[in-house]
Amino acid sequence: MKAAIIGGTGYGAIELIRLIQNHPHLEIGTVVSNSQSGTNFSDSYPHLSNIVNISLEKFDAEEISKQNDIVFLATPSGVSSKLVPELIDKGIKVIDLSGDFRLRSQNEYETWYKHTAPAEEYLSKAVYGLSEIYPEKIKEADLIANPGCYPTATTLGLLPILKANLADKKSIIIDAKSGVSGAGRGLSLTSHFAEINENIKAYKLGAHQHIPEIEQVLKDETGSLITVSFSTHLVPMNRGIMITAYVNLTGNISTSEVNELYREFYENQPFVRVRPIGIYPATKEVQGSNYCDIGLHVDPRTNRLTIVSVIDNLVKGAAGQAIQNVNIMNNWDVTTGLDSIPMYP
Amino acid sequence: MKAAIIGGTGYGAIELIRLIQNHPHLEIGTVVSNSQSGTNFSDSYPHLSNIVNISLEKFDAEEISKQNDIVFLATPSGVSSKLVPELIDKGIKVIDLSGDFRLRSQNEYETWYKHTAPAEEYLSKAVYGLSEIYPEKIKEADLIANPGCYPTATTLGLLPILKANLADKKSIIIDAKSGVSGAGRGLSLTSHFAEINENIKAYKLGAHQHIPEIEQVLKDETGSLITVSFSTHLVPMNRGIMITAYVNLTGNISTSEVNELYREFYENQPFVRVRPIGIYPATKEVQGSNYCDIGLHVDPRTNRLTIVSVIDNLVKGAAGQAIQNVNIMNNWDVTTGLDSIPMYP
Amino acid sequence: MKAAIIGGTGYGAIELIRLIQNHPHLEIGTVVSNSQSGTNFSDSYPHLSNIVNISLEKFDAEEISKQNDIVFLATPSGVSSKLVPELIDKGIKVIDLSGDFRLRSQNEYETWYKHTAPAEEYLSKAVYGLSEIYPEKIKEADLIANPGCYPTATTLGLLPILKANLADKKSIIIDAKSGVSGAGRGLSLTSHFAEINENIKAYKLGAHQHIPEIEQVLKDETGSLITVSFSTHLVPMNRGIMITAYVNLTGNISTSEVNELYREFYENQPFVRVRPIGIYPATKEVQGSNYCDIGLHVDPRTNRLTIVSVIDNLVKGAAGQAIQNVNIMNNWDVTTGLDSIPMYP
């Protein structure tokens, strides 16, 4: 199958290319970058020299849908919403890595993203691609809204305890830490090396556009309106997200029981690994891979559960989960092309 | 005044030396390192060449008290408890940077530190040296238990809202992030470069020995038994601690009112800076300095206050606060020797 | 084919396991770690959880050679020399990643390594596994001395100009920079995070044990005794080696002619990439991959050639080249299992 990638010079696209190259059933078709069309891909990314010898092209929905079997949009939010309709109308399946089609409510989208929401007609076609939770819907989808990096780590960390109805739903606090690649390749002072190296920085407290996305999943899965506290922090590293979530427990349950609960919940999920009691995951342990690793601790002093959940933001938080969704859509084994070992150290 | 430093080759001692050198009324007297006595200081630390030309000495309470006016202990916990009595008995004032004399309860100490507590007689002499909160007691003290790095950032961040009686005391969650220098110069796999670089690591969830220290201060200042959730994370940088604390508010109060409350609380405290609304501090903004910078956000969706508090763990979290306490003890201006600008970037 | 790995808990072994997992014709057999035998591999390395479920074993040449088809030694120098004879005598092929069998002269070995050299009998069996240069000998070898990380980057960078007889052989200077993983997982102050983060450190000037290895290759390939200046520097990153080599040219030759010369020299070598004129490689561009990327600049002011050569020290500088050699030994395509795209950023 040939895959087109739109938004070809961002980190999301680069990671898609790395993963597609490793995938037995996918190959790179068209790569679109309006800003750099006509140039060779390896001019922007010398690490692709001798591997991906492709010219970047301008966006042309007609050509793309003729020459490819699937399209990945690795475009910024606000751009995907404009490109998706044309592509969908040509009958090609689309995986959108931006936030544009994740929120079902146009209102919510416009409140948090501060620009115009996609048309209702296309929003309603979108399936939220949290692979472990919605495989059946993903299988049938024409348009996948690929989850955000923070929401992936967060919802995989929270759902088992919430669905077991053991958590006080008003108590949920998520303290998120991210590597800098999550901010993309666009230049900004907060991604300027000397500013963020040797530094931790809190940003967008209570204001991150991933908040409504998390709350939408939690509501879908529990039936309750859940409002979370969500704080984001930039950490001086390239890849990796860790969320530390805090939940008040409603009954008496030990760390070992919670651990068992999580292991059962993810029993058939090859990409979610639950650490043994007393061991917490570190982001490096999933570097370059599609794993989400989870550690759990119940503090008997407060009867509060602490959940540590880590992913590689560019893999399970973006390109990897996109490939996982393609695997599901095609009835391929879910690990196809995604079974490489994390790069350590 | 001559200052002796015991534990001379750890990072705490090195930072004391940097600060003392900058202090108009202090000078370095004896520096003790049992493991490296007899060698020149700059053999272990070439950055001190041509500046501090001193031989490291063996511990000798008699000599130390004769030749110095004050003693800083930058020794590990479990060591200070053995050295303090002898020094105190010689009549010299002692600032202990370890955790040995911070907890008033021997039981608590032994529960969390896992070794024998200091004798009651000496524990009772110790004054907890949180400079902004206990200046009157510090002024009279013979033995200062200098606060831990996490407790300093945490209690300075929490006390204004707690003392204003606006917080649900059962709701306190502290998510702490620290640079690696906090783990000291002793070799261990968790401080091994390739293991922690490009990584975030959660550790000692609900089990850190700074928990009872924080709770003791909160109880002393509010009169209530307060149990906190406290999680610690290692971040790939040398210096800096950030704590992000979450507190449920008991009434309706806006970010701007909380901001005003904090500004008033710290009005006469030169080392605590409250950021304007919508701005959160980063650890680099206090690098190398004795500041504690605080940012505040009330989320109206959850009526929860998020507090971001940052310090340099080796300065305000250790050596700087120790000097600040010496300034208080001597009725010198509290900023004496501590007024240099943070090193940025 | 089943592969045994001796020295199973170092970074070299871990990287071998990552690469073997990706290799269609190799699978992990026995993994030996004397220090941690009996424990599960993922106890030391949680990133392997659910992927490599293997118990670490004690060294037993008999068992190893029965149950495996090839052995990788990822042991420190001085250890391999003791284990290789027993393994070779059992008839199993061995790839030694340590320095023990690289120098043909016992004298040289003992001068630079400061311990006893391996027996002549086994030294004489060893083939130096610089894959691009010695494929014919590698094909026939029973014992491969896998090249060091610095010598790989250096010799691949120097050989084209030297073999073209265009360089003043007395003028060669190599300024090498390495990430910290090259120093291994053993604890030491120079790999302690706070010491090497935000730091560059020169070490072992003119004294590194890779010097005679480089000189041996240069002599073998040019017929001349060549003495190089070689300086090593630690850089605050995990992976990557860059060498910047300086060579006086003996005739007039332009950057573009040198570029052409290098491209021809490596025309059929998939893992060596020569950058276009004016572009120099960065270590991140080969991260996680088996590439050696080379940039070239002739300065007409000095008639000196500057060569920039980069590799991932754990891949092309260790485990990757070992796999490349196994591919050669088995007449598999040389890129088998090694064709993944560098991880960027």
Next chain:
Amino acid sequence: MKAAIIGGTGYGAIELIRLIQNHPHLEIGTVVSNSQSGTNFSDSYPHLSNIVNISLEKFDAEEISKQNDIVFLATPSGVSSKLVPELIDKGIKVIDLSGDFRLRSQNEYETWYKHTAPAEEYLSKAVYGLSEIYPEKIKEADLIANPGCYPTATTLGLLPILKANLADKKSIIIDAKSGVSGAGRGLSLTSHFAEINENIKAYKLGAHQHIPEIEQVLKDETGSLITVSFSTHLVPMNRGIMITAYVNLTGNISTSEVNELYREFYENQPFVRVRPIGIYPATKEVQGSNYCDIGLHVDPRTNRLTIVSVIDNLVKGAAGQAIQNVNIMNNWDVTTGLDSIPMYP
């Protein structure tokens, strides 16, 4: 004395402010930033909150010279050349931290800097401010061309051996490594965190504008035209420059004799420290300070001297040397305001 700073929001200016704050005879007067005039300084740099409460102003030579006693220009090259004449004409002394007045030849300037050189009239007034070498001229100067970061580390490292006439002047090779703050606060892909973190990058080989500056000093001090090879590398850290220089020796001289030669050369220079034999400096050992630390090694195999010279690029390589020059100009002790201990770790 009041000091004006032009170019107030770059890293050079920020470092000047940190050092001036620490200086007993200097105080901050006007701070000019055309792009941000009217705003409060701590809006751009929160680390200055409560310390430097100053509004940024527009450039006005008249006002500046009235209200200040000295002016520091921390402007980019090409800007200083336009501002200096006006200031000098008003009779105020100027320290220019840019490269505009360092090269005496307009031709050379235009060849390397690619824009118009300053007028001859003003060029001829400029004194090159390499403090250790030109104190007498500095004392009399009205306009100081403060040396570049690379030239400072390089010339201090090379001059003793060159002036002793023990070096082959055609053999000089300088391999330079710099932290990223040297590239300033202006946004660019090469300073983008994810691009340079975990990376070393060679750039501007043989083309850096500091080359003619180095060669001008070497010619001035030796009387010979010296052409150097000079390569620059970006290293993932904020502060610090290391140069490793290679020089063929013309006679037989041991490491210990070279060491002695350097110690004598810098005997009365408080900011240059020569390491003992076998010890090489690391950039962290001068972090935040005005030191230049030098290590030396003669390789008897090649009769080549390797010189390792480190500085903090923002201090001795910029703001610190500027202050040192002001001390010289005013007959203050050269260490005034510059005697703080490097920040370690």
